[in-house]
Amino acid sequence: MSERRVTGGATQRLLSRRDRLRAWARHHRQLFGSTLSALLRDWMGLMTTWLVIGIALSLPVLMLIGLRQIGETDHRQVIEPAISVYLSSPSGSAVTQGLISSLRQMPEIRQVTLISEAEALAEFSERSGFFDVLNAFSENPLPAVLEVRSVSTEGATIRLLTQKIGALEGIDSISFDAAWRQRLSSVLLIIERITLALGVLFLCGVVLIIGNTLRLTIENRRHEIEVIKLVGGTDAFVQRPFVYRGFWLGMGGGLMAWIMIQSSLIYLSVPVETLARSYRSDFALEALGFQESLVLLALGAGLGIVGSMVSVRRHLVKIQPN
Amino acid sequence: MLTFDQVFKRYETGQEALAEVSFSLDPGEFVFLTGPSGAGKSTLMKLAIAMERSTRGQVLLDGQNLNQLPARKIPELRRKVGVVFQNHQLLFDRSVFDNVALPLEIAGHPPSEVKSRVRAALSKVGLSNKERDWPVTLSGGEQQRVGIARAVVHRPPLLLADEPTGNLDPELSREIMSLFQQFSQLGVTVMIATHDLDLVREIPAQRLHLQSGRMVQP
Ligand SMILES: Nc1ncnc2c1ncn2[C@@H]1O[C@H](COP(=O)(O)OP(=O)(O)O)[C@@H](O)[C@H]1O
Ligand SMILES: [Mg+2]
Numbered sequence: 001m002s003e004r005r006v007t008g009g010a011t012q013r014l015l016s017r018r019d020r021l022r023a024w025a026r027h028h029r030q031l032f033g034s035t036l037s038a039l040l041r042d043w044m045g046l047m048t049t050w051l052v053i054g055i056a057l058s059l060p061v062l063m064l065i066g067l068r069q070i071g072e073t074d075h076r077q078v079i080e081p082a083i084s085v086y087l088s089s090p091s092g093s094a095v096t097q098g099l100i101s102s103l104r105q106m107p108e109i110r111q112v113t114l115i116s117e118a119e120a121l122a123e124f125s126e127r128s129g130f131f132d133v134l135n136a137f138s139e140n141p142l143p144a145v146l147e148v149r150s151v152s153t154e155g156a157t158i159r160l161l162t163q164k165i166g167a168l169e170g171i172d173s174i175s176f177d178a179a180w181r182q183r184l185s186s187v188l189l190i191i192e193r194i195t196l197a198l199g200v201l202f203l204c205g206v207v208l209i210i211g212n213t214l215r216l217t218i219e220n221r222r223h224e225i226e227v228i229k230l231v232g233g234t235d236a237f238v239q240r241p242f243v244y245r246g247f248w249l250g251m252g253g254g255l256m257a258w259i260m261i262q263s264s265l266i267y268l269s270v271p272v273e274t275l276a277r278s279y280r281s282d283f284a285l286e287a288l289g290f291q292e293s294l295v296l297l298a299l300g301a302g303l304g305i306v307g308s309m310v311s312v313r314r315h316l317v318k319i320q321p322n
Numbered sequence: 323m324l325t326f327d328q329v330f331k332r333y334e335t336g337q338e339a340l341a342e343v344s345f346s347l348d349p350g351e352f353v354f355l356t357g358p359s360g361a362g363k364s365t366l367m368k369l370a371i372a373m374e375r376s377t378r379g380q381v382l383l384d385g386q387n388l389n390q391l392p393a394r395k396i397p398e399l400r401r402k403v404g405v406v407f408q409n410h411q412l413l414f415d416r417s418v419f420d421n422v423a424l425p426l427e428i429a430g431h432p433p434s435e436v437k438s439r440v441r442a443a444l445s446k447v448g449l450s451n452k453e454r455d456w457p458v459t460l461s462g463g464e465q466q467r468v469g470i471a472r473a474v475v476h477r478p479p480l481l482l483a484d485e486p487t488g489n490l491d492p493e494l495s496r497e498i499m500s501l502f503q504q505f506s507q508l509g510v511t512v513m514i515a516t517h518d519l520d521l522v523r524e525i526p527a528q529r530l531h532l533q534s535g536r537m538v539q540p
Contacts, residue, residue, distance in 0.1 A: 015431065019430060019431075022432065023427075023431070023432070026433075027430075223413070224413050224415075228424065230373075230407070231401075231472070232397045232401035232425060234394075234397040235394075235397075321373055321407075322368075322373065
């Protein structure tokens with residue numbers, strides 16, 4: 001603690017580096033609570049802002065969750081169709097057995113599954129509800145099918161494989177809808193791009209909402225800011241409460257988004273799983289885990305801080321005592 | 323302490339407020355800055371704390387040339403000055419104590435020190451019993467004294483007051499002036515802008531007189 005004599009007799013205590021660091025930490029600690037209680041004083045306004053931010057955050061996050069879960073699921077069942085090999089001989093026959101073993105020896109093939117005539121019928125009636133119609137036949141009209149999955153997922157390779165399989169004995173016909181597969185994956189790509197574009201837009205929206213809310217607060221506190229600058233407050237000192245306000249706005253918005261996302265996921269999970277099961281898929285919507293929840297809150301808080309950085313400095317510099 | 327050298331100030335509007343103003347205040351000096359309304363008194367004060375910049379000429383405060391001072395150094399400079407400005411008075415959503423404590427909190431003094439210094443400043447202006455009050459509940463004279471306490475609480479070597487008695491009756495004005503004189507006796511350089519010539523005549527002090535932006539003999 002140094003007492004310096006400034007010209008002429010008046011003494012002004014100069015603060016040591018440590019004192020100033022302590023003061024800085026004290027200011028942060030004090031603002032952490034005081035900005036929240038200041039915001040809560042207008043709790044209606046705060047709730048509205050939190051809800052708006054929550055909605056803007058939860059939409060892109062929900063879409064991302066949907067996309068990610070589609071990506072993670074073993075969806076070959078749904079999206080990547082097998083090569084369907086319709087057999088000319090019954091499933092138990094020697095020809096069929098020979099065909100299966102020679103297919104299993106081909107290195108390009110990952111898996112061969114036999115669906116017998118009875119299984120094909122059961123599946124068809126379950127999927128289509130045409131059981132009664134089929135019952136009208138005295139005999140099962142459906143052939144046995146081999147579902148062949150290739151190691152490669154490339155359309156061209158699979159088409160070559162199809163030709164190779166076609167040359168074998170005991171086959172009635174082969175179907176592989178490469179076009180369908182490609183269409184689906186490009187649709188998925190479009191959805192992914194739309195999601196990302198929307199996500200970026202919504203996140204920008206959150207930054208703007210927070211920036212604008214803070215701009216109004218700054219406008220209301222113009223006099224206070226002028227006085228602080230007049231008695232030697234730095235721009236950083238004046239800016240600090242608004243950074244904390246931005247933090248709380250974003251954090252609360254993140255919490256709102258978390259609530260909306262979790263309840264939407266729970267609400268959606270039952271119908272989605274029912275749908276997935278009908279495709280024999282284990283696709284399931286999972287609620288956000290602990291880490292993901294933290295990431296969401298941090299995202300909200302981070303956007304709040306970015307929002308305040310973007311808008312506050314610009315407005316504060318313009319406010320000067322006069 | 324404060325030196326003006328051939329200072330010329332023209333506002334962006336084209337309005338000329340000061341021309342060829344030169345003077346120097348020594349440490350501990352007590353001076354009145356007089357002149358009719360519009361003479362440039364407020365402009366001069368604003369130049370001294372870098373609220374405005376001179377168009378030509380030099381302004382030096384505590385040896386620093388304000389024309390060459392980068393914006394980020396301005397806060398540090400203002401902490402060396404206590405200001406009592408008419409239109410920058412109190413913050414009405416803070417108690418008297420918090421108003422006076424503001425300069426200390428900005429500078430980063432520890433809370434115990436803030437407390438003792440704010441109490442000392444309030445007792446100096448005779449408002450010891452009002453520290454928990456809200457500024458709205460105070461009279462005009464009391465509010466002005468809170469403003470003075472805020473201006474001196476961090477013990478600045480220079481005190482600038484722009485029409486500090488502007489809205490007060492003669493009795494209160496005299497009280498406020500004697501406060502300033504006391505600070506001056508403690509070694510603070512004091513400059514008071516006023517157009518209240520009756521009051522100036524009562525107090526033996528150096529006088530700088532402005533007329534249409536120029537310094538003239540009173
Ligand atoms: N911000 C400003 N912009 C333009 N002109 C100004 C501004 N402030 C003051 N002036 C002009 O400068 C002159 C001096 O004003 P001022 O310094 O306020 O005088 P005083 O304080 O002595 O009454 C006046 O003519 C006033 O109109
Ligand atoms: Mg004036």
